[in-house]
Amino acid sequence: MRVVAAGDNFVRPDLLESALRSELAAPEISTLTLPWPVEPFGPVGGVEEASGTEDQVIEAVAGAEVCVTQMAPFTERVFAAAPSLRLVAVARGGPVNVDLAAATEAGVTVTYAPGRNAAAAAEYAVGMILAAMRRIPDSDAELKRGRWRGDFYAYSEAGVELEGTTVGLVGYGAIGSRVARVLRAFGARVLASDPHTDEEKLRADGVEPLPLEEMLPRCSVVSLHARLTPETRHLLDADRLALLPEGAVLVNTARGGLLDHRPLPELLRSGRLGALALDVYDEEPPPPGWSLHGAPNLVTTPHLAGATRQTAHRAAEIVAAEVGRYARGERVAHPANPEVLESTA
Incomplete structure (x- = not known):
């Protein structure tokens, strides 16, 4: 079996290859290194959040039966040029870099790696909540400039505690539940x-379930953990943001498109939003002249919530296990297009 390990600078080809060799007997493995995250991902050939080019992938997978990857673009053109391909295992929580309709038409099973970064993203979200509520980045930046901001201890400037605070979670999957x-x-x-x-399940976890419009007015902090779909794009739009209590803290470590960014600068400047913490954006990286540059009480990081070494190893292990199941003639655990499996059963 010829397998292509199309890694990048996070889920590296050597991690994929090592995990594959623990699952397969004497595999023929070739590697490809894609430029992410040194170069941002983006749309390629009709798929989202991909790295590299269609031509790179077509050349790499020629004659291959299996490809494991995190970011390679698998488009209609790639599938048309790779008739021997039967399995694409994507080392991320959803195969957004794969044209699933084209894969299904070509008879290629696509799998993914749910939960690979759940622990990392959950920890990061809590860190962003604390950073925003306690003004940690502001005080750090001021002290590094040589300014001892004793006024941050003043009542009007002091942060607030998590204990006793009502926090609303938008989305309650592997990350939100953690x-x-x-x-x-x-x-x-x-x-x-x-x-x-x-x-x-929510009640059993000690969490109160509520419709979004009922939840938002009751929350001092809101953290987003939903998937981005056509239905959830701009889930928090101007009308829903207006439901938040004055001074609320908003955190988004999920996907930039969940949040309508247009109202945010004025909400921060007016104090309607007490603080905003973003790890994801409507455009990545934010362009020159970004509307939130210079906004007060803003915490920003460059899409790092899932970036731990454990995540990279876990992602490689999950997709390698899927390849092992495929090689043994077993059903894969995480099919994104199960209709391919049914048609070949």
């Missing part, structure tokens, strides 16, 4: 809005 556990350990009251999660 965030809830940590927040409850801090003594926060946790609400959640997720139409795809059973309300009894």
Whole structure:
């Protein structure tokens, strides 16, 4: 079996190759290194969040039966040029870099790696909540400039605690549920809005389920953990942002498109939003003249929530295990297009 390990500078080809060799007997493995994250991902040939070019992938997968990757663009053109391909295993929480319709038409099974960065992203989200509530980045930056800001201890400037605070989670999957556990350990009251999660599960976790419009007015902090779909794009638009109490803290470590960025500068400058923490953006990286540059009480990081070494190893292990199942004639655990499996059963 010929396998291509199309890694990048995070889920590296050597990590993929090592994981594959632990699953397969004497595989023929070739590697490709894509430029992400040194170069930002973006749309390629009709798929989103991809790195590299269609031509690179076509050349790399020629004659291959399997490809494991995190960011390679698998487009209609790539599938048309790779008739021997039967499995693409994507080392991320969703195969957004794959044209699933084209894969299905070509008879190629696509799998992915759910939960690979859940622990990392949950920890990061809690860190962003704390950073925004306690003004940690502001005080750090001021001290590094040589300014001892004793006024940050003044009542009007002081932060607020998580203990006793009501936090709303938009989305309650692998990441949101972990965030809830940590927040409850801090003594926060946790609400959640997720139409795809059973309300009894939420209550069993000590979390109160509510529709989004009912949840937002009750929250001092809101953290986004939903998937980005056509239905959830701009889920928090101007009307829903207006439901937040004055001075609320908003955190987005999920996907930039969940949040309508246009109202945010004025909401921060007016104090309607007490603080905003962003790890993801409507355009990545933010362009010159970005509307939020210079806005007060803003915490920003460059899409790092899932960036831990454990995530990279876990992602490689999950996709390699899928290749092992395929090689043994077993059903893969995480198919994105299960209809291919049914048609070949």
